Amino acid sequence: MTTLAIIGGQVLLPDLTVERADLLVDRDAGEIVEIGSDLEGDAHLDASGGLVIPGLVNGHCHVAMSLLRGYADDKPLDAWLREDIWPAEGALTAEDVRAGAELGLLEMIEAGTTAFADMYFEVGEIVEAVETAGVRARLGHGIVTVGKDDAAARADAEESLAVAREFAGAADGRISTAFMPHSLTTVGTEYLEEFVPKARDAGVPIHYHANETDEEVAPIVAEEGVRPLAYAAERGMLEPEDFLAHAVHVDREEIDLLAEAGTGVIHCPASNMKLASGMAPVEEMREAGVTVGIGTDGAASNNDLDPFGEARDAAMVGKLASGDASAVPADAVVGMATAGSADAVGIEGGRLEEGAPADIAVVDLDSAHLTPRHDLVSHLAYAVRGSDVRHTVCGGEVLMRDREVLTLDSEGVRERAQKRAEAVAERA
Numbered sequence: 533m534t535t536l537a538i539i540g541g542q543v544l545l546p547d548l549t550v551e552r553a554d555l556l557v558d559r560d561a562g563e564i565v566e567i568g569s570d571l572e573g574d575a576h577l578d579a580s581g582g583l584v585i586p587g588l589v590n591g592h593c594h595v596a597m598s599l600l601r602g603y604a605d606d607k608p609l610d611a612w613l614r615e616d617i618w619p620a621e622g623a624l625t626a627e628d629v630r631a632g633a634e635l636g637l638l639e640m641i642e643a644g645t646t647a648f649a650d651m652y653f654e655v656g657e658i659v660e661a662v663e664t665a666g667v668r669a670r671l672g673h674g675i676v677t678v679g680k681d682d683a684a685a686r687a688d689a690e691e692s693l694a695v696a697r698e699f700a701g702a703a704d705g706r707i708s709t710a711f712m713p714h715s716l717t718t719v720g721t722e723y724l725e726e727f728v729p730k731a732r733d734a735g736v737p738i739h740y741h742a743n744e745t746d747e748e749v750a751p752i753v754a755e756e757g758v759r760p761l762a763y764a765a766e767r768g769m770l771e772p773e774d775f776l777a778h779a780v781h782v783d784r785e786e787i788d789l790l791a792e793a794g795t796g797v798i799h800c801p802a803s804n805m806k807l808a809s810g811m812a813p814v815e816e817m818r819e820a821g822v823t824v825g826i827g828t829d830g831a832a833s834n835n836d837l838d839p840f841g842e843a844r845d846a847a848m849v850g851k852l853a854s855g856d857a858s859a860v861p862a863d864a865v866v867g868m869a870t871a872g873s874a875d876a877v878g879i880e881g882g883r884l885e886e887g888a889p890a891d892i893a894v895v896d897l898d899s900a901h902l903t904p905r906h907d908l909v910s911h912l913a914y915a916v917r918g919s920d921v922r923h924t925v926c927g928g929e930v931l932m933r934d935r936e937v938l939t940l941d942s943e944g945v946r947e948r949a950q951k952r953a954e955a956v957a958e959r960a
């Protein structure tokens with residue numbers, strides 16, 4: 533066994549208490565083997581003056597959209613997608629998707645993210661980028677059938693199934709997959725009815741956008757006579773392994789459906805605010821026992837991939853939505869950004885304990901905005917920024933040491949992304 537010791541720091545334990553401790557990692561197994569005092573390893577990472585936390589889990593992203601950061605802002609979802617984003621995405625090549633994915637992965641590692649769930653196209657490029665970057669991911673091809681003839685719609689759904697089958701277990705098991713219909717309004721009922729059972733046969737979960745805007749709920753109610761999540765349940769899309777993004781406009785019955793089904797929800801507060809989609813009833817979902825995680829959505833609707841900013845937004849908007857300052861408290865959002873997202877998307881991790889994957893971030897506490905240190909869980913929720921992360925480790929591999937990303941050439945990644953983004957803007 534070759535080992536890595538993370539020494540000298542304070543450690544955030546699964547019950548969200550903080551203790552002074554060292555961590556010993558088995559690098560071959562990629563697991564934490566001991567949390568204790570005076571631990572020594574074959575190599576070490578200095579965590580003195582720092583807080584050792586589980587790597588953050590971004591439960592819903594479109595990582596390659598980092599290439600479209602700032603491309604179109606200040607519009608509601610439907611206009612943003614139809615007038616700007618979908619035309620630009622139509623001009624993206626496989627190489628553009630690769631460049632955008634590498635840029636997003638660089639940003640994630642710099643901010644302590646060690647796992648994410650992602651829906652996009654050209655997924656083979658994203659797989660290769662994830663393999664190189666060294667993080668964990670649940671990846672899938674997003675299906676849109678509206679505006680397509682039957683042959684094209686079926687090909688898109690087949691592609692999502694094929695991608696889910698082909699890449700499951702890639703990158704030494706760090707990559708898992710899902711079947712990913714884009715949403716309940718952009719994929720026709722007949723395709724959901726035909727392909728959801730095939731996804732079940734393939735043994736993969738289903739991930740989709742749901743109840744994001746009022747405009748998306750209304751046509752389902754008008755045409756089907758039921759709310760979207762009852763419609764999803766009737767089509768077998770509300771199983772314990774499934775997870776949906778947004779869940780902004782969910783009523784009491786839908787919250788109970790989610791809780792009974794065990795289907796996870798990924799809350800995307802920044803995207804929901806920026807697109808003025810609405811305020812998700814996170815406190816009600818948590819109280820009902822729904823597994824809630826946090827996601828950034830893509831960088832084009834956020835406009836960054838900072839998991840700490842997202843946790844802070846979740847706490848803030850959760851209070852506003854409930855009209856109650858005690859709603860969605862600090863410990864809740866820290867749990868949501870770690871174990872909550874990991875559980876919702878079905879990725880191991882989100883907790884520092886013996887036997888858990890060694891997916892770890894070390895946050896540097898030595899700065900004015902993190903002084904004084906009354907309560908480190910409060911700091912994680914409200915004051916830490918992605919740029920405070922000193923080291924990032926995934927599966928025992930050091931991905932960033934002293935803010936130097938070791939798995940990606942950060943200058944090259946940024947230069948390629950800038951060039952490709954300029955070319956896409958010209959072409960689109």
Ligand SMILES: CSC[C@H]1O[C@@H](n2cnc3c(O)ncnc32)[C@H](O)[C@@H]1O
Nearest residue numbers: 594617651652653674675714741830
């Ligand atoms: C077909 S691949 C995924 C698809 O989703 C688009 N997208 C990005 N953000 C959102 C959002 O908040 N709601 C719905 N769809 C979104 C992305 O641009 C891709 O086309």
Ligand SMILES: [Zn+2]
Nearest residue numbers: 741777829830
């Ligand atoms: Zn999304």
